[in-house]
Amino acid sequence: MEASDRPLKCAARDFLQTPFYILQKNRGQQRYVVSLTEKEDIKDLLMNFIDQAANGFEVKIRDHGEQADPKDYWGEVTRPQLKIAIEKFGDFIFHDGKHDLMIKHSGSNDYIVFDEHALVFIYSDNDYTSLLHTYNLVQQADGQFIYNVGHWHIRQANAMESLARLINLLELMPQQDDPVAGKSWWRRLLGL
Numbered sequence: 713m714e715a716s717d718r719p720l721k722c723a724a725r726d727f728l729q730t731p732f733y734i735l736q737k738n739r740g741q742q743r744y745v746v747s748l749t750e751k752e753d754i755k756d757l758l759m760n761f762i763d764q765a766a767n768g769f770e771v772k773i774r775d776h777g778e779q780a781d782p783k784d785y786w787g788e789v790t791r792p793q794l795k796i797a798i799e800k801f802g803d804f805i806f807h808d809g810k811h812d813l814m815i816k817h818s819g820s821n822d823y824i825v826f827d828e829h830a831l832v833f834i835y836s837d838n839d840y841t842s843l844l845h846t847y848n849l850v851q852q853a854d855g856q857f858i859y860n861v862g863h864w865h866i867r868q869a870n871a872m873e874s875l876a877r878l879i880n881l882l883e884l885m886p887q888q889d890d891p892v893a894g895k896s897w898w899r900r901l902l903g904l
Contacts, residue, residue: 720751720830721809724863729830732852733844744840746832747855751806753847755798757832758815760843761824762794765817769794771882772814775875776828776865785884788818797881804874806830809865811875829859 720729731753734745748754762769771794772786789797794815798805805813809828816823822836834840841851868874 718807719866720749720754720806722829722858722863722865724858724861727856727858727861727863729858730856731847731849732855733849734852734855735841741835742837744832744834744836744844745855746834746844746849747857748830748832748847748849751802754806754826754830754832755802757843757847758798758824758826759795761815761822761834762791764822764838765791767818770816770818770823771884772812772816772887773875773879773882773884774812774814776810776812784887785879786887787882787884789882793882797878800881801874801878804868804871804878807866808868808871808874810867810871828865829857829863831857 729747729749731749732747736743736745746757748757768791769789770786771789772784775783775785777783805826809830812828813826814823815825822838824835825833827833844851
């Protein structure tokens with residue numbers, strides 16, 4: 713199987729992922745839910761988000777692994793550090809379906825998530841419509857998602873080694889909820 717033919721993170725029998733986006737608004741906040749089918753488009757979208765930041769980044773990797781409780785790794789990273797990590801560990805980031813990658817602009821509430829189902833979530837007050845149209849995406853009111861059908865997540869043979877090396881490159885640390893605030897930043901932003 714060619715690298716470009718490999719599924720992005722998960723697969724399902726008789727399910728065809730289609731490109732589209734949904735804009736959801738709730739209580740003055742908005743998020744874009746983006747379904748892309750090409751690895752290079754997802755990579756380009758992540759890089760575009762990274763390039764928009766005025767400062768550094770907070771990065772979180774959630775490892776769903778084989779456990780009931782996912783493990784979070786968090787740290788503050790620079791633009792070059794983040795771009796190198798995406799280039800070097802792209803195969804793991806785009807094809808391993810047992811982790812989420814979350815990137816937040818430091819000093820703002822803008823962040824992007826590439827989740828375990830190969831969906832991209834953009835949380836921002838900025839308008840991403842024009843950018844999403846460059847990927848030939850059409851806005852829909854609702855969409856068919858792979859998590860609504862029976863599916864399985866792909867785990868690469870060297871996933872644990874790749875995950876450890878990625879965490880090491882980004883200098884991420886295991887994260888627990890903040891005992892003072894009670895919740896980590898992403899839980900506060902998601903309202904969890």
